[in-house]
Amino acid sequence: MASKNVSGIARSFIAHLVLIILAFMCLFFFYILIINSTCSHADLQKGFSALPKDYFGKNFNAVANDGTFPMMKGIGNSIIVSSLCAAICTYFSALTAYGLYVYDFKLKKVAFTFIMIILVMPTQVTALGFLRLITNMGLYDTLIPLILPSIASPAVFYFMYSYLQSNLQLSLVEAARIDGCSEMRIFNKIIFPIMKPAVAVQAIFTFVGSWNNYFVPALVLQSKEKATVPILIATLRGADYMNFDMGKVYMMITVAIVPIIIAYLFLSKFIIAGVALGGVKE
Amino acid sequence: MKKAKSISRAKYGYLFILPFFVTYFIFSLIPLLDTIRYSFYEYYRSGLRIVGPSFVGFDNYINVMGKDFFTYMGNTFILWIIGFVPQIVIALLLASWFVDVRLKIRCEQFFKVVIYLPNLIMASAFAMLFFTLFSTSGPVNNILTGLGLVKGPIDFMGTPVGTRLLIALMNFLMWFGNTTIMLMAAIMGISPDIFEAASIDGCTPRQSFFHITLPLIRPILTYTLITSLIGGLQMFDVPQILTNGQGNPNRTSYTLIMWLNNLLRAPDYGRAGALSVYLFIVSGILCLVVYKMVNGQDNDAKAEKKAAKKRMKAAKGGKN
Incomplete structure (x- = not known):
């Protein structure tokens, strides 16, 4: 009985670990995207930083007026x-x-x-x-x-x-x-x-x-x-985008992706129920 | 009197389905016939000169079915399979974990929301994002060198393997959540009694997965496979944007639809037509497979409904 319990805990641990890794993979790229969209070109040249900078507004204006x-x-x-x-x-x-x-x-x-x-x-x-x-x-x-x-x-x-x-x-x-x-x-x-x-x-x-x-x-x-x-x-x-302001490039991708992500966060329950509904083909 | 009325209603049936069929006729059937017609013509631009249209019989078909065709078909297939295999394996694993009450997955809703998220992302923007993130001076290389994991930056998109893996990774991320949720719905459709009985008989989770879950969800697994194959055949946005339409390095990630796109832009209508007809035949076969599957299940549902109605009628008759 005890061994069964241990194996149960081990299974549960592995399941959570895999889920966390996959969730990380799903979110990581969008995290970098959003961080980078707050950086100036000079910041980005210095290398990746994990924390947001304050260039978001400027990048946004640059994209909006391009x-x-x-x-x-x-x-x-x-x-x-x-x-x-x-x-x-x-x-x-x-x-x-x-x-x-x-x-x-x-x-x-x-x-x-x-x-x-x-x-x-x-x-x-x-x-x-x-x-x-x-x-x-x-x-x-x-x-x-x-x-x-x-x-x-x-x-x-x-x-x-x-x-x-x-x-x-x-x-x-x-x-x-x-x-x-x-x-x-x-x-x-x-x-x-x-x-x-x-x-x-x-x-x-x-x-x-x-x-x-x-x-x-x-x-x-x-x-x-x-x-x-x-x-x-x-x-x-x-x-020839290598000559571009990279902050602006990230901001363009952000405005293409993020509206849908925000809408999704509000409607997620509904959407997932819809996917499941469409999938019941048994 | 009654009969006359039911006849007069038939026209509403036609009226209501008319917009669908008119639209389909104009925007799909006429284009399909036109596509087939052009596949028999020589009609392309070479420089500023337009050649044709002149009838050439099956020349385009023979011309298209060359070495390139098989290379691009191979590319499309490889890109699809290296994304699909991990996708179906992970989706099966996650789906069986989510429905397993003994595992007590925490924050289940959160995980579901997160893994489905990439499916809604614009594929072209996602590919552009990967292109910037994985470029030699991009953040991924920055992080890797920063952590001391690699000595110099890796040129992910400089090698066939790197490019293909990136495309497969994107396809995997975009589709595994969707497949997980669909498979979960299918597994939840299995009566819990079966799992309970098996568990009482001392069945391990692994055994119940391989001997109960898998056989019972086989129809939906096949459905997923076929629809994914059709999706794979149409693969375009991700490789097109990631490689800027070139399929580089050395055309190793150049797909059939990218080829079609380039032929349409050249324009080389004759060869584009022949390629379209080949794609139409393959998709037609896959469509028929899906039709057989969905229709078979529909007939079952109908039979069940009829039986239920009969039972209802019998019950009502009994009451009266």
Whole structure:
């Protein structure tokens, strides 16, 4: 019995140790990033210091007023694209899921099977045609091609559909119909509010996915005015950056990463529950 | 009367799914057909001159399937596998620890929050961060030399192994938290009775992991493997930013999508098209595997629901 206890303690110790090491690895790089964003170029040249300096404000101003890398404009563009993506993606995915779940029609099964087959199809394989289509439509170097296609998001649809399957009672729809509610109104006023938890989770994931997206914006955007944050980061990497003020470089990475980290800290419980929900594929 | 009404509702079904399908048709299907069409044409820019478009049959396919193709495919696969193996091993370990009540993990929520964090980080910014941190004059080298662990700065991105390991490390950090949480949900779906019974029978934690947990979560492990493989096939942001699109040193971390990106920018639409079609075929096969898995599980759920409904009906009938 005693030996069992000892081995239990040893196991628990190892488990905690591994967790601490992994947590350290996850946080360490962001720690250096934030420390370095508070340092001046001269401080950074001297080598790494573990404690923050007082250059944060100056670095921030330098980034905010830089014309070569319009970071603030980029953040603005990214917020526009990501918010609109999150809004239309969740609304239309919920609408599609509801349409396929509640109504009976001839092509229902075909439509559902089709969406399930394209569930994990990478967007890159159609990039060539997409680029040409966008150019022919006169949408090259606009934000629209980053937003509109998110109406058709198979994975979000599937999440919504599973949510309806386990949470919607059809009697509710019947009752609303008897009360004379129109079908569109039933969805907008009754079903969509019921789906709020699923919509919120998917809105977060869509927002983050769109915020971080690099491949498509790199393809369709050209002017600095339209650049989203990942494009600016790529430009920074491509520039002759060794001559730059390193404090400013770290600050640019900070403004690209930290807003999401802060939002995550507030929503973490919710997000992790959402990941677990999406993962239950048993 | 009743029938007429149900027919009239079918149109709402079509109406509600219309935006999805119209969008998919315009922004994915037409581009796909266009991509396939261009794969049969010679159409590229050489200097200021545009060559083509002229029909060349399968020339692009033969041309693309050269030595480069296999090198880049190998690179993509290596970068994926050296990130994926530690990811799945660590995720399994952590997931089984988190659900093990006997271990009494402290600050469980804190650890979960921290390990999931890198998944939300912009991959391009993360790669840029690694590039600055691991450069020869960067903080990591500063710390290592400061601690006296190395004599001179290590040129991490100067060797193929160093670059590949950095990319794998980033992919690992970005995905192990996500996988852990998904596997945890799957393990928690196993009835605790099974573990309890095994424990009473004198089963050690190791035995119950290998003989109960692993076999029972195999479906979700396969699902994780396939979706990760699809993700690996699309690997782009991290190597692109870390190596500035070069895949250096000596193209050892140059992935298939980086190649596609460069062909699209050249532009060399013919070869980009042929490469896209190859990628489409591979992803199509993987998509079908995922479809089979998800659909199989859906059918089970449906059958269960039907049985439950029948039971409900029987119970109701009994009452009336």
